[in-house]
Amino acid sequence: MPHHLPARRLKPFLLTAALGLGLLSGCTGTVEGGSTVNLALLTDGGTALQRVDLGGTGPNGAPRPDAVLGDPVPVEAGIDLHPQVGERNFLLTRSAAVEERSAALVPHNTFQAPPFEACWRASAVTPGSERFFALSQCGTGPQNVALYDSRGQLQWWASLPLATPPLDPVTAxxxxxxxxxxxxxxxxxxxxxxxxxxxxxxxxxGEKRAESSAPQRTVAVRDLATLSAGGRTTVYAATDAGVFPLTTAGVPDANPLPAFGPERYDRLWGTQELTSGSSPLLAAWRGDSLQSGQRQPLRVWDGVGTVADSARTVDSLTNLRDVTLADGSLYLLTNDSLLRYDAVLGLRQGNWRPENLGVCLNDARAIVRTFAAQ
Known part of the structure; x- marks a missing residue:
């Protein structure tokens, strides 16, 4: 988890609300150009999976039809979605189990049960999905973590030191x-x-019991994301003073990542897929919960540049829930809609070509790209 160069003093950035104005049209958008993309969504507050099919371009480049949202498939206590190796299937983290599901949303495999009662609360995968890591806590009981391979076989597990939860969980x-x-x-x-x-x-x-470091107190960490770029894999932390790489000791570095500046960020996403001729993206967003619904900018960094304030602003949004990259397009999931942006043109020319894909969602939580069986 390497260090980065110290940040220079950064100038404030302007919000780009103009792009967002074109996305307020509700559930009537259409999709234009590009190849076939299949997406799986976790919706209804984590109680349903839904598939979105974005059809291929018609003859002579004619616009493809509206995005098609499939019927909800009930699930119990869904927490998150992650890509699977090869991306043909995807992973669904539920409170009680971790499942591999097909592009048709059908269960394909269930991960091996850990040697403790599973009440999964948070999960993550490596940039290539070779490893899956999750934390379990039932009620206010002890916290346990487990690492799995892509086939769902338990690699190791560990009990964490006793946690001291905050008195006010709302502001924590x-x-x-x-x-x-x-x-x-x-x-x-x-x-x-x-x-x-x-x-x-x-x-x-090869050991089955892992060990935890002693807890190290830090500033408030709002989110974590892993990015693999330039031959290095780095975990980043979103804080009130910017985005920081973690040191080899697992704490935020002394200097923030220059590209994002010294602003507060609440959410981070690292993409697995690359943009055309470029690198994966690290996306950072300041949540709107403390701003009375005010639109907040989503900024993306190509994982390479070290110039101060070089992250690009895609749009300003409310209720942003998840981000993924597929075939050069950036897909943003809000609580009730699915938006698409041209990441290639956006990074090169600042032209993100915002589109509302015309699907109406209820309390959406996560998005992942899948490939339908040939």
């Missing part, structure tokens, strides 16, 4: 996890404000 930072290689990272809120970081790994390859 959330519980977040990330994984890089064979190492899991946990950020959890603590009494008195801020977060504490834990790094979990085995001492010797």
């Amino acid at each position: 930072p959330p519980l977040r996890v990330a994984v890089a290689g064979e190492v899991g990272v946990v950020a959890r809120p603590v009494v008195g404000g801020g977060s504490e970081m834990l790094r979990v790994a085995v001492r010797n390859p």
Whole structure:
């Protein structure tokens, strides 16, 4: 988890609300150009899966039809979605189990049960989905974590030191996890404000019981994301003072990532897929919960540039829930809609070509790209 160069003083950035004005049209948008993309969504507050099919371009480049939203498939206590190796299937984290599902949303495989009662609360995958890492906590009981391979076989597990939850969970930072290689990272809120970081790994390859580092108190960590770019895999933390890479000790570095500046960010997403001729993207967004519904900018960084304030602003949004990249397009999931942006033109020319894909959603939570069987 490498260090980065110190940040220079950064000038404030302007919100680009103009792009967002074109996305207020509700559930009537159409899709133009590009190849076939299939998406799986976790909706209805985590109680349903839905498939979105974006049809291929018609003859002579004619516009393809509206996005087609499939009927809800009930699930119990869905937490998150993640890509699977090869992306033909995807992973669904539920409170009680982790499942591999097909593009048709049908269960394909269930991950091996851990040696503790599973009440999964947070999960993450490595940039290539080779490893899946999750934290379990039933009620106010002890916290346990587990690392799995892509086939759902348990690699190791660990019990975490006793947590000291904050007195006011509403204003406290959330519980977040990330994984890089064979190492899991946990950020959890603590009494008195801020977060504490834990790094979990085995001492010797092949061991089934991992060990946690002693909790290290830090500033409030709002989110974690892993990005693999330039031959390096780095875990980043969103804080009130910018986006920071984690050190090898598993805590935020002394200097923020220059590209995003010293602003507060609440959510982070690292894409697996690359933009055309470029790198994966790290997306950062300041949540709107503390701003009375005010639109907040989503900014993206190509994982390469070190110039101060070089992250691009895609749009300003409310209720942003998840981000994914597919075939050069950036898909943004809000609580009730699905939006698409041209990441290639956006990064090169600043022309993001915003589109509302015309699907009406209810309390959407997560999005993942899948491939239908040939």
